[in-house]
Amino acid sequence: MRWDEVEELVRAALTREVQEASAGLAGLETRVIQALARRPLRRSFLERLRAFFAQPVPRWALVGATCALLLGFALGRLTAPRPIPAYASNLFVIAAPGARAVAVVGDFSAWQPIPLSDPDGDGIWTAVIPLPPGRYEYAFLVDGKWVGQDPLAHEYLRTFGEYVSVRYVGGSGADRSS
Amino acid sequence: MPAEELELIQRSLNGDLEAWGEIVARYKEAVFAVTLSILRNRADAEDATQDTFIRAYENLRRYDLSRKFSTWLFTVAANVAKNALRKRRREKDPPLEEHSGDPAEEVHADLRLTAVRKIVHELPQEYRSPVFLYYWHGLSVAEIAEILGLPEGTVKTRLHRARAMIRARLVEEGVIPDAVG
Numbered sequence: 001m002r003w004d005e006v007e008e009l010v011r012a013a014l015t016r017e018v019q020e021a022s023a024g025l026a027g028l029e030t031r032v033i034q035a036l037a038r039r040p041l042r043r044s045f046l047e048r049l050r051a052f053f054a055q056p057v058p059r060w061a062l063v064g065a066t067c068a069l070l071l072g073f074a075l076g077r078l079t080a081p082r083p084i085p086a087y088a089s090n091l092f093v094i095a096a097p098g099a100r101a102v103a104v105v106g107d108f109s110a111w112q113p114i115p116l117s118d119p120d121g122d123g124i125w126t127a128v129i130p131l132p133p134g135r136y137e138y139a140f141l142v143d144g145k146w147v148g149q150d151p152l153a154h155e156y157l158r159t160f161g162e163y164v165s166v167r168y169v170g171g172s173g174a175d176r177s178s
Numbered sequence: 179m180p181a182e183e184l185e186l187i188q189r190s191l192n193g194d195l196e197a198w199g200e201i202v203a204r205y206k207e208a209v210f211a212v213t214l215s216i217l218r219n220r221a222d223a224e225d226a227t228q229d230t231f232i233r234a235y236e237n238l239r240r241y242d243l244s245r246k247f248s249t250w251l252f253t254v255a256a257n258v259a260k261n262a263l264r265k266r267r268r269e270k271d272p273p274l275e276e277h278s279g280d281p282a283e284e285v286h287a288d289l290r291l292t293a294v295r296k297i298v299h300e301l302p303q304e305y306r307s308p309v310f311l312y313y314w315h316g317l318s319v320a321e322i323a324e325i326l327g328l329p330e331g332t333v334k335t336r337l338h339r340a341r342a343m344i345r346a347r348l349v350e351e352g353v354i355p356d357a358v359g
Contacts, residue, residue: 003341003345006341006344006345006348006354007313007341009290009291009294010294010298010309010313010341010344011313011314012291012294013291013294013295013298014211014295014298014309014310014313014314015314016291016295017214017295017298017299018207018210018211018214018314021210021214021220021223022206022207022210024220024221024224025206025207025210025224025227028202028203028206028224028227028228028231029199029200029202029203029206030199031228032198032199032202032228032231032232032235033195033196033198033199033202035228035232036195036198036232036235036236037195039232039236105331105335105338107338107342110339110342111335111336111338111339111342112335113335137338139334141331144329144330144331144332145330145331146330146331146334159338160312160319160334160337160338161318161319162319162334164338
């Protein structure tokens, strides 16, 4: 099945879900108007700020925030992308002079960013990623900006309104850059 | 922005609640789709939709008339829904509403469509919202990034990953053949 067919299914499924679920919205206009008409005048921002700081900070809130921070750190470590198994190496390279951070995202990394490096500071950012033979969709992120057209790609696709590069590794469509 | 809508907003700014009621009627389904994508529970999404229109009215003076109104309104909706989600998790996260339509109707419904709805329903929240905003609302990646407060690159990667997850699940459940398109 082609991607556009999957996308059409998703659109149709969401339309049906919202249609079925929105039955409870009948008369919402009246409820909103009634609620707004009943609401007391809001206190100004300064008044609310003063009231907030007048309350003592509970100790459990500090303990809770620390625990959440530690838990987030632990979860981040646990859910970090797993390394790709060793296969034939593929060079991903992009010229981005002056960039602060460059990464490649693609279906080979479940669209998680893999950083590129520029150790000699000449503006050429590279990463060598081991990939088994196959077809791969990818794009670069240069300071968070999407760069979908890699000159070394074998072809380009247009998805979500942006370009994505396609590279074939191994077989008849051997990777030009490896 | 259409002149008629601008007039409704200006009348609302002057305290005309009937004009705001007209805005509610125009946008309630779209706002509901935003809150539903985040909360995954119809009752909570209905409450959040009502809350969105109340908060938006109270903060209407902060809305910059040169910006697209729907983008601002959906940003309010996303924030209200995220707050409701946090509150629900704090209090006691109820189990997600089971995805269920009328069983008799579903027997005759397109099985593929039913499977896609179930799969989208079960997507993690960070993927569901971009999927709704892109495929249902038809918004651009830039607008989705503004509404969800995310960099555009993150929205794009989440859309790609969500789409890959949906197709993988469809293949896994035997709904579509395992062939690259």
